Amino acid sequence: MRPVVIVGVGVTKCGKFLDVSLGDLAVEAVWGAIKDTDIDPKAIQLAYVANTMAFPVTGGGGTLGEKVLAHCGFGGMPVVNVENSCCGGTTALRGAFLEVASGNCDIALALGVEKMYSGDTSKTLTAMQGGNPYSGMGFQFSGNYAIGLRRYMRESGATREHFAKVAVKNSYNGSLNPYAQHQRSLTIEQVLSSRPIADPLTLYMCCSMGDGAAAVIVCAKDVAKRFARKPLVEVAYCALRSGSYRKIHGLDVPLPTLAANEAYEKAGIGPEDIDIAEVHDAMAPQELILYEQLGFCKSGEGARLIDDGRTKINGDIPVNTSGGLSSRGDPTGATGLYQTAELVWQLRGEAGPRQAENNPKVGLIQNQGGYTEFDRTSVNSVVILKN
């Protein structure tokens, strides 16, 4: 395996864009990534394209990547369409990384493109419920997460105020991000008094549906040195884990921890080395649990991290400077590449008003998706980037 770097990233704003097609979103992200570097577009040798909802929501059908890349002006290259719910983007990045790391090609594209809005929200909600054995009991994602959060409150002593503080932090970060779906800074009172969704979750703790696209161009480090004009950000490792049936499969370690431990080991980096992270706060309070599961603090100490302000932009380990899923947005298949783009900007020092103040050198991306058993998701990925 040889070193792999990210040479270009491009994203669209996240939001509700009823009059913009998947192809048009892809054009903006892909050509944004191309313009972010000095690469000849024809040098891109293959692509991984992540999407979850084209079939049920837009009727876009199969071979979506081939279609949107043709719309972008590309043809002839191998295209692998991947799906892994909210982990689709990092699954695409993992594929592109592996192709380059193994020497199968020099330059590869990872693209995530998603439209969750179609004018008929029931299509999206039905698709999100697909295969959930508990949907007949009324369990949407929020209900599944709420059960786990209630348990976490009991076990750790974390309160609704702690949960609201995460949403407040991420909404502030989102207010500084021109690509964020929600660019408004909330107060604790606003979060706690917003509409109840599934106790302890309130509306402003939950991410919205979103349309958007994000693209990342990866390249062999040796090759990149010849043309890249910006600081190279190395992909240290991309870990992927699945399987929520802990009891059945004897997985007594939470999936985020399993994935993180693999990434730490392969990258030769420990949780104490992580300077900055983007994690899966589809429900903002989950961020506290992830602090613990990823090793940013000890078990039960997540609430203290948010109390002490350590994960703010000016903290020693800023988390979700982009606004996270709860404010930046969560266009399912694109989310992991939005997270990647944010950390690339942060590690380059290009994040503008939301630039982390701790001069980050090593960043961690975590996301998760699907679910089959209450609060346990069925797929988790952890990516480590470094300068």
Added chain:
Amino acid sequence: MRPVVIVGVGVTKCGKFLDVSLGDLAVEAVWGAIKDTDIDPKAIQLAYVANTMAFPVTGGGGTLGEKVLAHCGFGGMPVVNVENSCCGGTTALRGAFLEVASGNCDIALALGVEKMYSGDTSKTLTAMQGGNPYSGMGFQFSGNYAIGLRRYMRESGATREHFAKVAVKNSYNGSLNPYAQHQRSLTIEQVLSSRPIADPLTLYMCCSMGDGAAAVIVCAKDVAKRFARKPLVEVAYCALRSGSYRKIHGLDVPLPTLAANEAYEKAGIGPEDIDIAEVHDAMAPQELILYEQLGFCKSGEGARLIDDGRTKINGDIPVNTSGGLSSRGDPTGATGLYQTAELVWQLRGEAGPRQAENNPKVGLIQNQGGYTEFDRTSVNSVVILKN
């Protein structure tokens, strides 16, 4: 890149199984592949799972691979869900191959699982039409293929009888395959007098919808030598190409030829070395064009190959001994792995009554999927296997 071999294959019968779930199909194929070798199931480190129609046809939702593999008794491993229309299966094989060849893991599973029957055929037909810009003009797959076949008739002199001969050959092969959807040997008269679909295509030249699953376990050759009890079949290379917009993208070489040339070059094998092949005869006559595009004969000589009986089971280059898509079946995401299983059996000498008589040592798999412009498909893959 290190040598990669196939140690186990397993398939279900192709057919219409309204009362069998995607998970149940997967169990039969995956455990069939495990029982085909002496592998410890826990040694399988990751999986690529191909499917196209779970969302629109069964409502199965995202992270399908995680779900069906949990149903099979697996959890914790990385799962990459891939989609590439009828090339999904070979895309999954390519992923598993690359993981092992690169040294990222030792043993990987490729699974294709598909249900096209749901009791509501309109769901499947709508899904197959998704994103086809010509569907409003009435162009289904058959119409798109028919246009290309009419041109081929004019350019090559091939006749409807030649086209029927392909369906006859493949129906005979299918009659010998216990996993085939259609196990009935047809005559030229039966094929030509069957219901017209889109001239020159008649019903018996076209594949049916199908449910089915196929699984392939790949392994590093050095590791496989320790436990495999059957002859090892090596994956020489997996090529993948996309992009049908030939005029826009300046692709003046047909996609099957582009993919085959890449595979030949990387495998160090020429078309003259191919002893046996499984190719994409979703419309049986297309097989003649593929003989030419894959280099089995010169341009315009496809009809002579079928006239001379060279692609029969007792010929010097048997093609579609399984019955092909037209008789064995075409459960979209699983098709490429059905083709793979057939060639593994042939190269091992395990194909029973349909065993090729030329003692095959090198086999080629070609399939294709999607479409965006009349007879041109948007994705093509070519895999070369060898003893």
